[in-house]
Amino acid sequence: MKHKIILLLASAFLFFGCTKEEVQKPITMVFLPNESSEAMKDARQAFMEIISEAVDRPVEIKTTTDYNIALEAIISGNADMAYIGAEGYINAHKRNPAIVPAATNSGPSGTLEDALYYSLIAVRTEDAPQYKNGNDYDLTLLKGKNISFVSTSSTSGFVIPANLLVKKFGLNNTDELIHGSSVFSKVLFAGSHQGSQVNLFRKDADAAAFAIPQTIGVYDLIEGEDYQTGASYKVAEGAVDPFGKFPGSEITVIQSIPVLNAPIVMNTKTLSPDEQHKIQEALTSEKTANNPGIFKIKGSDKQGMYPKYSEKTKLVKTTDSWYDKIRNLTK
Template sequence: MKKASLLTLVVILVSSLVTGCGSTTSPSPSSSTSTSGVKDPATITIAWLPNNSGDNEKEFRDEFDNVITKATGIKVENKLTTDYAIAISALESGDAQLGYFGPNEYIVSHAKDPKVVPVVVESGDSGTLKDALYYSRFLVKKGNENQYKSGDGFDIDNIVGKKMSFVSTSSTSGFNMPAAAILGKFTKQDKWKNLTKDGLAQGGNDKFFGQVLFAGSHQLSLVNVLTDKSDISAVDDIDVAQYVELSQGKDNETGAVYTVKQGADAPFNTLAGAQYEIIQSIPVLNTPVEANSAALSQKTLDAITQALTSDQTTNDPKIFAPKGSKGSVFVQPHRFLKVEDSWYAPMRKVLGYTS
């Protein structure tokens, strides 16, 4: 894997959004993969990662299913999971025909089988792909942040030997992007010049981290740092936004402080008032709704794409909810846009999947 500094990671991703990759139009999701002759299943199954499998997102999932059913005339069911690998393998095998997984998960699946394709992606506030980003963050419990101070800001220089909470080795923002940032910084040092992602996934006296936890979801990784099970947690912004509010600083910037809301749903229902601070934040290209195009006909894929990118879906508050709403997955003023595989080329570079 090519090592890159955090600044390089940011430049690669942000530059990709302000150049040709910012177009809001693109070929149909399976333009490079023929799906002629594919027979549609009697039921379309959507696989969801643990982050989106909770009861608090049921209303959203039901409405999303309704959009697909109305567009295709095919019944839809959800495959809810407690493990990343189960959800991903369901899509790869064709047991599920649609999924909503992070860019790393998509890139790995597409490399195994090019018939796994992106269908749509959530836009940014501009309604285009130019700001279609979310964030991977290194978080610490409020009160513990001073040990990570560097001048007027923060750095990850002092994370060696700490208790670290990741989400899953498959997770883009919960492991792979943080790992890329760590490797980009520390492999320049003789002591850690042979450090790898596999090495970051293991804890111990002779390892980079003293202890490594894999929480299984972004929500539970945040719980780990708030309850002192970890010193630092890797957590994205989008999967925990509904449970917290910004208390200090600028959203998703280093030094920002967040507080768990009163009345927050589980697993934060006993943590109201708990606070955490960002010590590093990394932009990530937005997550695709993806399909196994060997399991759905082109006609059905086109119908799904048209329905999801329609103004009717964009204006549906059960799909695109106000920011911070309970049970929200996609938020206003965003919309779905068609996207092709090449849009994720910058992520491949950042994550080390290209030479």
């Protein structure tokens, strides 16, 4: 009888020990290359603290150097959460329906109505005049040039600009644009937004598609309106790598295209319904809206990931159907 009691106590200890260990297993959040940079360390730390406090579990941050690595992590279940582009989300949800959007950053209104950023096609400023037809830039003048994209999984670094180019050149789909292209001499995929810009600086590409994070502090605007067609930028002195290797380099936007803001996504198979609710509520709270690690708050020395357009700007709840506008581009 004594031995049976000892065995029962040992079994109970193992059971509760395993349960405790399971509860303390970290939630893993993965970031794309653009948000894996040193410049975004404050934002990653802020997300880790917000999520950990919401669910009372440790949070592990995973950074990446390649779009596909980040997407595979969330699709396979090796990550519980991710910050990925709209096209990346659509692909992830298609392959694993358990991946759903939790929130995205709003515009000045504090709603989804103006939750936008910009996909840019840019050239070196010294070459910009050759892409003008009269007073306007003409994308068809890119014919025969070398172009750099980010990744076929990148919304603003490929899907949006490539579909626009397909229409401009009268092609049937983006495959015609990149495989045996009759449009470009060479099509490059840099793997990151930074890399696509570097291809432009190095003159490996004549034009490049990418998005500039709106709080990163890499460029000084020297002409035009921020993120709009005609804007010219100069790489700032002391910019973070890899931009710091090209101080003074100038680029000009020859096409700006509005894009739906990227979602923070959750894997509903690896997070409980209660955890999903708590995370979503924490992300969209006023406390997070005023967190200088998440939003660029005036007077703070923290970088922040998102621009704080107004007092109403915050993270807002979003849904799968909101991204149908992007989904319909590739149908």
